[in-house]
Amino acid sequence: MRTKFTSIFFGLLASSTVHSITLAGGNPAEPIIPGEVIVRADSAETLATTLATLAADFVNVGVVDQITGRPIYLISYGLTGAQTPQDVATRIDALIAARTIPWGELNYVGQTGEGKTDSLWLSGVGFSAETFANQYAVPMLGIELAHERSRGAGVVIAVIDTGIDASHPVFNGRVSPAGVSFVPGSPSSGDVGDSIDNDGDGLVDEQVGHGTFVAGLIHLVAPEATILPVRVLDSDGNAGTFQIARALAWAVDRGAHIANMSLGETYRSQALEDVVGEAQTRGVAVFGAAGNSNTDDPREFPACDGSATGVSALDWNDVKAPFSSFGDRIDLAAPGHTRLKKGVPVPSQSIVGPVPGGGYAAWFGTSFATAFTSGTAALVRAQHPEWPSKSVPAGLIRYTLTATLGATGVAVDATNPVYAGLLGQSRISAFGAVDVGPPAPPLGDLDLDGGITAVDLSILLEAWGPTPNGHRADLDASGDVGAADLSLLLYAW
Numbered sequence: 001m002r003t004k005f006t007s008i009f010f011g012l013l014a015s016s017t018v019h020s021i022t023l024a025g026g027n028p029a030e031p032i033i034p035g036e037v038i039v040r041a042d043s044a045e046t047l048a049t050t051l052a053t054l055a056a057d058f059v060n061v062g063v064v065d066q067i068t069g070r071p072i073y074l075i076s077y078g079l080t081g082a083q084t085p086q087d088v089a090t091r092i093d094a095l096i097a098a099r100t101i102p103w104g105e106l107n108y109v110g111q112t113g114e115g116k117t118d119s120l121w122l123s124g125v126g127f128s129a130e131t132f133a134n135q136y137a138v139p140m141l142g143i144e145l146a147h148e149r150s151r152g153a154g155v156v157i158a159v160i161d162t163g164i165d166a167s168h169p170v171f172n173g174r175v176s177p178a179g180v181s182f183v184p185g186s187p188s189s190g191d192v193g194d195s196i197d198n199d200g201d202g203l204v205d206e207q208v209g210h211g212t213f214v215a216g217l218i219h220l221v222a223p224e225a226t227i228l229p230v231r232v233l234d235s236d237g238n239a240g241t242f243q244i245a246r247a248l249a250w251a252v253d254r255g256a257h258i259a260n261m262s263l264g265e266t267y268r269s270q271a272l273e274d275v276v277g278e279a280q281t282r283g284v285a286v287f288g289a290a291g292n293s294n295t296d297d298p299r300e301f302p303a304c305d306g307s308a309t310g311v312s313a314l315d316w317n318d319v320k321a322p323f324s325s326f327g328d329r330i331d332l333a334a335p336g337h338t339r340l341k342k343g344v345p346v347p348s349q350s351i352v353g354p355v356p357g358g359g360y361a362a363w364f365g366t367s368f369a370t371a372f373t374s375g376t377a378a379l380v381r382a383q384h385p386e387w388p389s390k391s392v393p394a395g396l397i398r399y400t401l402t403a404t405l406g407a408t409g410v411a412v413d414a415t416n417p418v419y420a421g422l423l424g425q426s427r428i429s430a431f432g433a434v435d436v437g438p439p440a441p442p443l444g445d446l447d448l449d450g451g452i453t454a455v456d457l458s459i460l461l462e463a464w465g466p467t468p469n470g471h472r473a474d475l476d477a478s479g480d481v482g483a484a485d486l487s488l489l490l491y492a493w
């Protein structure tokens with residue numbers, strides 16, 4: 001039973017120090033990953049110049065990695081003598097000033113909001129599949145009524161997190177088998193620990209379960225959406241910015257419609273900004289957690305990125321959760337708080353989600369408000385398989401989804417006078433959001449005529465084979481149209 005629920009200050013990475021480096025991103029609270037710098041170099045020549053410039057002053061300079069298909073590189077460096085990462089930042093700044101590269105930055109750490117405050121899930125108090133299905137957010141958001149118009153069929157949601165325990169019975173086969181892991185040295189997309197205190201804060205594997213919990217809430221809202229596990233946060237809930245950006249880029253390339261990013265960093269990374277901007281342009285809606293620091297300064301990214309949708313957390317009375325960050329860059333609000341009595345969650349006022357191993361637990365945080373919002377966006381997205389279209393081109397899909405959720409939700413300024421305008425346009429309503437759109441086509445309805453017939457079957461057979469960039473007939477988002485998709489279609493017949 002895990003009952004640690006304190007908010008002690010986040011322990012810094014054991015192997016690094018906070019440096020007051022002021023590149024593009026201001027004065028972030030997060031540590032950096034030592035020995036790593038991210039640069040965008042648009043040609044082989046400028047990349048070579050960058051490497052040569054760094055190699056003149058530092059040791060072990062070389063390209064470690066690249067975000068596939070983008071001129072964004074992870075470069076290693078080693079320090080000697082009295083050198084500090086600030087010296088590297090100074091060289092990078094000079095390269096930017098000389099217009100050799102458009103930007104470059106140290107590799108800051110992003111993490112779950114919950115990990116930042118050492119908030120852990122609570123189990124052992126009798127939560128079950130029933131308390132999960134009947135939690136307060138379900139009637140509050142009108143989820144059951146919403147399902148009469150949309151269940152999220154045909155929508156792929158990338159969950160960029162700690163991985164997902166796809167074997168948890170709650171998922172009922174809706175987790176894609178084609179998940180990926182960007183956690184160095186750990187290829188599984190499962191939500192697993194390594195028995196190591198990776199961030200040196202005295203807690204071991206403290207964020208295992210985060211991705212499973214988040215994915216479970218998304219599935220609760222959008223049970224026919226396909227969830228694509230993109231594991232990037234380690235078992236203690238942390239990842240370098242480079243890995244976070246490449247995880248999102250991967251999800252975009254794989255044809256995800258929505259990316260749930262229940263994570264953040266106060267460093268305003270150009271790498272992340274580039275990829276979030278690309279996601280929006282290509283029609284992928286990114287949802288980010290406002291953060292659990294009860295502040296509007298510093299802002300958390302990607303939540304506060306203009307190309308992503310930021311989500312704050314409220315309680316069962318639509319009152320701001322005490323921990324929730326806020327600000328005029330936050331777009332929407334959703335339930336994310338759990339009431340504790342003497343440290344024990346009150347089931348009727350709890351956010352309940354699945355945890356690895358088959359059980360359920362309670363938790364609270366803006367991560368979970370974000371999950372409810374991504375799920376609701378998936379319901380709306382499923383109502384519009386024609387997007388991108390003339391009226392809603394790819395670059396307007398995220399905006400349109402967010403505007404729909406904002407306009408159809410419940411106003412919260414009256415219940416939060418101190419935070420008027422700082423928690424988002426409204427607290428979302430799943431029923432309200434789908435009520436303004438047409439009924440969504442059912443799972444397997446590939447020609448979008450409202451039924452599953454031989455026409456849909458022939459579309460599926462015609463698409464048979466690899467579909468690495470996504471295809472509507474790839475019902476399980478596995479990267480190809482095959483037997484698994486056929487059986488899903490026949491099951492829905």
Ligand SMILES: [Ca+2]
Binds near residue numbers: 197202205236
């Ligand atoms: Ca730890």
Ligand SMILES: [Ca+2]
Binds near residue numbers: 193197205234
């Ligand atoms: Ca660990």
Ligand SMILES: [Ca+2]
Binds near residue numbers: 444448449450455
């Ligand atoms: Ca059909």
Ligand SMILES: [Ca+2]
Binds near residue numbers: 480485
């Ligand atoms: Ca497939």
